[in-house]
Amino acid sequence: MSSISTSAQARTGINIGELVKSWFRNTEFVIFLIVVILFIIGGSINPRFLQIENLKILTRDSAMLAIAAVGVAFTILVAGIDLSVGSIVGLGGVVVAYFMMVWLLPIWVAIPLTLLLALAIGMGHGLFVTKLKMHGFLITLVTFGLARGAILVLTNGFPITGLPEEFTTIGQGYIANLIPIPVVICAVVVAIAYYLLRFTFVGRQIYAAGGNMEAARLSGVNVDARIILCYVLSVVCAAIVGIITAARLSLGHPAAGEGFELQAIAACILGGISFKGGEGSVLGVLVGALLIGTLQNEMIMLNINPYWHKIVISLVLLLAITFDYVRRRRRA
Amino acid sequence: MSREPLLQIEKLSKQFPGVQALDAVDFEVYPGEILGLLGENGAGKSTLIKILSGVYTKDAGTILWQGAPVEIHSPHHAQILGITTIYQELALVPQLSVAENIFLNREPRRVRAAGLVDFARMKREAEAILADLGVELDGAKKVQELPVAAQQMVEIAKAISRNARLILMDEPTSALSSKEVVALFDLMRRLKEKDVSVVFVSHRLEEVLQVVDRLVVFRDGKRVGELSGAEATDDARSPSTSSSSKGERASEEKIIRLMVGRQVGLFPKEDAKIGEPVLQVQNLSGSNGVRNVSLTVRAGEIVGLAGLIGAGRTEVARLICGADKLDAGQVLIQGKPVAIKNPSDAVRAGIGWIPEDRKNQGLVLGMDVKQNTTLAILKRISNAVGTVRADSEKEIASEYVKTLSIATPSISQQVGNLSGGNQQKVVLAKWLSTKPRVLIMDEPTRGIDVGAKAEFHALMSRLAQQGIGILMISSELPEIMGMSDRVIVMCQGRVTGEFDRANFSQEAIMTSATKFLALDALE
Ligand SMILES: Nc1ncnc2c1ncn2[C@@H]1O[C@H](COP(=O)(O)OP(=O)(O)OP(=O)(O)O)[C@@H](O)[C@H]1O
Numbered sequence: 001m002s003s004i005s006t007s008a009q010a011r012t013g014i015n016i017g018e019l020v021k022s023w024f025r026n027t028e029f030v031i032f033l034i035v036v037i038l039f040i041i042g043g044s045i046n047p048r049f050l051q052i053e054n055l056k057i058l059t060r061d062s063a064m065l066a067i068a069a070v071g072v073a074f075t076i077l078v079a080g081i082d083l084s085v086g087s088i089v090g091l092g093g094v095v096v097a098y099f100m101m102v103w104l105l106p107i108w109v110a111i112p113l114t115l116l117l118a119l120a121i122g123m124g125h126g127l128f129v130t131k132l133k134m135h136g137f138l139i140t141l142v143t144f145g146l147a148r149g150a151i152l153v154l155t156n157g158f159p160i161t162g163l164p165e166e167f168t169t170i171g172q173g174y175i176a177n178l179i180p181i182p183v184v185i186c187a188v189v190v191a192i193a194y195y196l197l198r199f200t201f202v203g204r205q206i207y208a209a210g211g212n213m214e215a216a217r218l219s220g221v222n223v224d225a226r227i228i229l230c231y232v233l234s235v236v237c238a239a240i241v242g243i244i245t246a247a248r249l250s251l252g253h254p255a256a257g258e259g260f261e262l263q264a265i266a267a268c269i270l271g272g273i274s275f276k277g278g279e280g281s282v283l284g285v286l287v288g289a290l291l292i293g294t295l296q297n298e299m300i301m302l303n304i305n306p307y308w309h310k311i312v313i314s315l316v317l318l319l320a321i322t323f324d325y326v327r328r329r330r331r332a
Numbered sequence: 333m334s335r336e337p338l339l340q341i342e343k344l345s346k347q348f349p350g351v352q353a354l355d356a357v358d359f360e361v362y363p364g365e366i367l368g369l370l371g372e373n374g375a376g377k378s379t380l381i382k383i384l385s386g387v388y389t390k391d392a393g394t395i396l397w398q399g400a401p402v403e404i405h406s407p408h409h410a411q412i413l414g415i416t417t418i419y420q421e422l423a424l425v426p427q428l429s430v431a432e433n434i435f436l437n438r439e440p441r442r443v444r445a446a447g448l449v450d451f452a453r454m455k456r457e458a459e460a461i462l463a464d465l466g467v468e469l470d471g472a473k474k475v476q477e478l479p480v481a482a483q484q485m486v487e488i489a490k491a492i493s494r495n496a497r498l499i500l501m502d503e504p505t506s507a508l509s510s511k512e513v514v515a516l517f518d519l520m521r522r523l524k525e526k527d528v529s530v531v532f533v534s535h536r537l538e539e540v541l542q543v544v545d546r547l548v549v550f551r552d553g554k555r556v557g558e559l560s561g562a563e564a565t566d567d568a569r570s571p572s573t574s575s576s577s578k579g580e581r582a583s584e585e586k587i588i589r590l591m592v593g594r595q596v597g598l599f600p601k602e603d604a605k606i607g608e609p610v611l612q613v614q615n616l617s618g619s620n621g622v623r624n625v626s627l628t629v630r631a632g633e634i635v636g637l638a639g640l641i642g643a644g645r646t647e648v649a650r651l652i653c654g655a656d657k658l659d660a661g662q663v664l665i666q667g668k669p670v671a672i673k674n675p676s677d678a679v680r681a682g683i684g685w686i687p688e689d690r691k692n693q694g695l696v697l698g699m700d701v702k703q704n705t706t707l708a709i710l711k712r713i714s715n716a717v718g719t720v721r722a723d724s725e726k727e728i729a730s731e732y733v734k735t736l737s738i739a740t741p742s743i744s745q746q747v748g749n750l751s752g753g754n755q756q757k758v759v760l761a762k763w764l765s766t767k768p769r770v771l772i773m774d775e776p777t778r779g780i781d782v783g784a785k786a787e788f789h790a791l792m793s794r795l796a797q798q799g800i801g802i803l804m805i806s807s808e809l810p811e812i813m814g815m816s817d818r819v820i821v822m823c824q825g826r827v828t829g830e831f832d833r834a835n836f837s838q839e840a841i842m843t844s845a846t847k848f849l850a851l852d853a854l855e
């Protein structure tokens with residue numbers, strides 16, 4: 001948090017060096033800079049990287065990751081975690097397809113119903129965490145397995161196909177032939193999350209609960225309700241990504257979202273969400289997701305063997321964590 | 333003390349954004365001396381200790397350790413040099429035994445190569461080290477089962493067994509009972525005999541005077557004076573030990589004048605108009621050990637809740653504030669019964685609670701002054717869609733920073749960076765902003781310097797005059813007797829005595845406070 005005090009100092013003193021330094025102490029800015037550098041590298045090696053068609057893909061993928069990551073960030077902010085993200089992405093896609101193709105429900109019923117199911121699951125997570133004082137790790141690990149199992153039961157392991165075009169637009173369409181619809185959805189989710197955390201009392205109470213649960217509770221903050229809300233938002237965000245994924249693939253795929261929790265959590269860490277709770281911002285998560293999305297896209301464009309992708313992402317994560325810990329130690 | 337100093341510091345400076353915490357400070361410690369480090373909140377005492385223990389790095393100045401210049405890079409480096417710091421948050425492994433902690437990482441082996449630990453020998457040696465310091469403890473006991481005071485001693489023993497030459501303690505006595513303080517001081521004297529030096533910080537002057545050889549006073553990051561133990565205690569010792577003797581006052585006054593640069597009148601209790609009962613507690617019992625407690629606090633009244641540590645006073649507060657579940661009993665606010673199931677019910681009913689542990693229960697240290705001040709009234713200062721109104725938030729925070737004279741560079745300063753006394757004022761600000769009918773204060777002036785303490789007391793008087801009822805828990809008898817209109821005494825979860833200001837006497841209060849203990853001892 002030294003960034004706060006230094007930026008305050010920079011405002012009074014007119015020291016340009018200090019100002020630049022304070023920018024570099026800002027996680028969001030550093031990560032954003034890395035993204036820019038990745039763009040420059042990518043573009044100079046393979047010019048196709050910077051072409052509109054690729055940028056559409058890149059932003060769409062990053063947007064989907066960002067939505068899920070923002071959700072997970074809520075749980076980390078209250079000193080928890082959500083490991084069920086990947087499985088929920090899969091479940092969300094399969095369930096919405098199941099509603100439409102098996103129960104023959106119209107889209108405008110199928111989607112809200114799917115989100116309602118997500119809400120119920122998130123509520124369950126929150127209740128276990130608050131009422132039984134269970135760590136989020138455990139209960140969401142259970143859902144990680146349960147949801148994947150439910151997917152198999154629903155689909156027998158086969159994709160649910162034949163989704164209507166009005167639905168697939170959600171994942172495949174563009175606004176003004178340029179901006180992918182998932183990017184628009186992401187913008188809305190990020191805007192809401194940003195506003196909630198930054199400006200509302202609920203957001204403030206979430207930070208307080210994460211920073212010092214006992215002090216928040218004794219100050220009359222309904223800590224349990226805030227924690228439950230965070231777990232609900234996490235699962236709902238993951239389900240939204242699931243719906244988009246199904247729309248994009250034109251089918252509900254049983255393996256969709258596998259390993260997505262790793263990427264989402266990585267985006268949070270890169271973006272400066274502290275695992276102690278109570279620290280970090282939505283914008284950080286957004287650039288974190290953008291970084292991972294860019295990296296992945298670039299690896300494809302540069303023809304790097306896909307088997308290496310996970311290793312590269314994990315190494316970036318290692319780098320980020322190490323950097324963060326070293327900086328934290330030096331600050332003390 | 334004509335010997336070479338063990339530690340000599342020259343022109344040490346340390347700056348934080350907006351604060352010069354230490355300003356060209358000279359400081360020295362001689363071998364085998366007990367040195368008291370005193371000063372107002374924010375004077376820079378903890379900063380000095382943290383630099384010496386390798387937590388902070390200095391901006392400027394030189395540190396000579398046993399005559400040679402050193403740079404202390406890290407806490408580990410400090411320990412290697414022979415400087416050990418005993419923190420409030422203890423640095424032992426709670427699940428391990430006393431002996432295992434003392435010998436951590438150099439356990440005596442039975443067969444060297446096989447790496448088998450000789451537990452019997454380890455326990456024996458650990459107990460010997462402790463006994464040598466005058467401490468009797470079972471070496472096989474798990475550290476987490478020991479009270480804080482004993483844990484402190486284990487930590488000191490561990491340091492000594494690793495050849496520490498200097499032990500630094502930042503407010504080691506603030507969480508100890510008076511008996512434990514005496515034991516700690518005995519231990520300090522033993523250390524001194526072993527030629528180990530002790531530097532300790534405390535805000536309890538009478539306590540400091542009992543044990544120090546010398547004391548150094550800081551103000552605003554500068555060293556403003558030094559008194560030798562003799563000078564400080566001379567007059568205190570001569571007229572026996574009677575606590576209200578004129579001599580002790582005089583020397584305490586000398587220190588206070590150095591610390592705050594002016595005279596301070598302690599316990600500025602002013603009369604307030606005492607009105608109707610604002611808080612009535614009837615037959616309160618809880619699983620936390622409170623048994624059938626009834627008490628009343630009237631508007632404008634300060635009621636002191638006295639007793640020994642562990643008498644159940646904090647537990648009564650926790651029940652009233654909804655922090656713990658109550659089994660039986662009723663709480664009435666302004667004559668009306670209120671159902672308090674959780675802390676938010678209590679806040680809504682107009683009860684404010686300043687808990688004894690401000691770091692863990694009172695504040696969100698990572699948040700700033702403004703955010704902590706408004707934490708309990710967020711809903712009230714939000715608009716219809718739940719947006720916190722930034723202007724009212726700033727206004728409220730600035731107002732309390734002004735009226736409580738909270739020393740902070742700005743309302744956007746993280747409270748974790750404030751000194752203890754100012755942190756406490758932020759907690760008070762948080763509760764005052766809720767416009768409470770009743771304020772429960774648990775050890776409100778613990779860790780607060782004399783100047784701020786007198787200020788805090790004056791503030792309490794003013795709040796009472798505004799018609800707030802105050803229930804004050806304190807383990808300091810002078811504070812209880814100085815500030816209360818009425819005193820209620822507890823022992824083992826029960827109320828054992830009640831006295832009006834006219835009938836205050838130390839003896840009577842202590843007798844009530846130990847009522848059942850005496851019986852237990854007879855059994
Ligand atoms: N990490 C930090 N960042 C910013 N300011 C700090 C930091 N640590 C201390 N300060 C400031 O430095 C000054 C000295 O603080 P310090 O903690 O040394 O005081 P102290 O004498 O120990 O006070 P107390 O008796 O209340 O414990 C204070 O104004 C404090 O707010």
Ligand SMILES: [Mg+2]
Nearest residue numbers: 377378502752
């Ligand atoms: Mg201090």
